[in-house]
Amino acid sequence: MTLEAIPLSGAMGAEIRGADLRDIDDETFADIHKILLGHGMIFFRDQDITPTQQLAFAKRWGEPHFHPYMPGLPDHPEIIEIVKNPEDTHTFGGQWHTDQMFTPTPAMGTMLYAKEVPEAGGDTLFGNLYLAYDALSDGMKAAIANLRTFNLYDKKKGRSSVMKGKLKEPEKPAEPAIHPLVRPHGETDKPVLYICYDRITRHIVDWTPEESRPLLDYLRAHATRPEFTCRLRWEPGPLAFWDNRCVQHMALNDYHGYRRVMHRITIRGERTS
């Protein structure tokens, strides 16, 4: 297959043309992998794939991860079906985050396949965390170089309780995760500003929440500057894959009254703490 990569914005993201995800050979996969490392998020339009084919493509990237709270499809427990119905007001993933940062082994990557989308709305935003780090001043880079963050997601306290009935009981209690605030990417080794929204990245290790908040809030706002982002408008059929090691994302909740259904698989990452 001859692939073409078309950048989605100046900051990140690329559409890959020329790939049929039902049948990817090793050489084509190596090219796709390289494009991912260069663009952080890739997507393929007009893919007509079954859950088994989606899973087979996901396994090319690594071992699928089982979400502690979200149940999978009965025949494919690795695939989470994210559904927002017309009467729902909450959307899954509606704040800037990187997946499973609340665990010691956050996801390496996430794959989202659009099954049903509203005519307008429900786009996903992505942010390049390499650019966010690079744009900091030398003084700020020096100040945060050795800081570590305390990350915890307590489902019982979180707003996800509005998804009650859709969540499963985790097998073990939530375990806090400590991550470097500046985290080298596992493959490129380039530094990334590694941060999540405030109910997950709660404070800096050895600092109180009150001391941490002004700095973390500043860095969170900085990391979402529009010039570090791209926006993916869905239609039925595209499959996107992003690199959680250097990309954050957020689902837009601007389509009340319509239904949106996505099939998501996350790939297990490495332990950093």
Ligand code: SIN
């Ligand atoms: C997610 O956070 O993985 C969901 C993103 C989306 O549904 O657009």
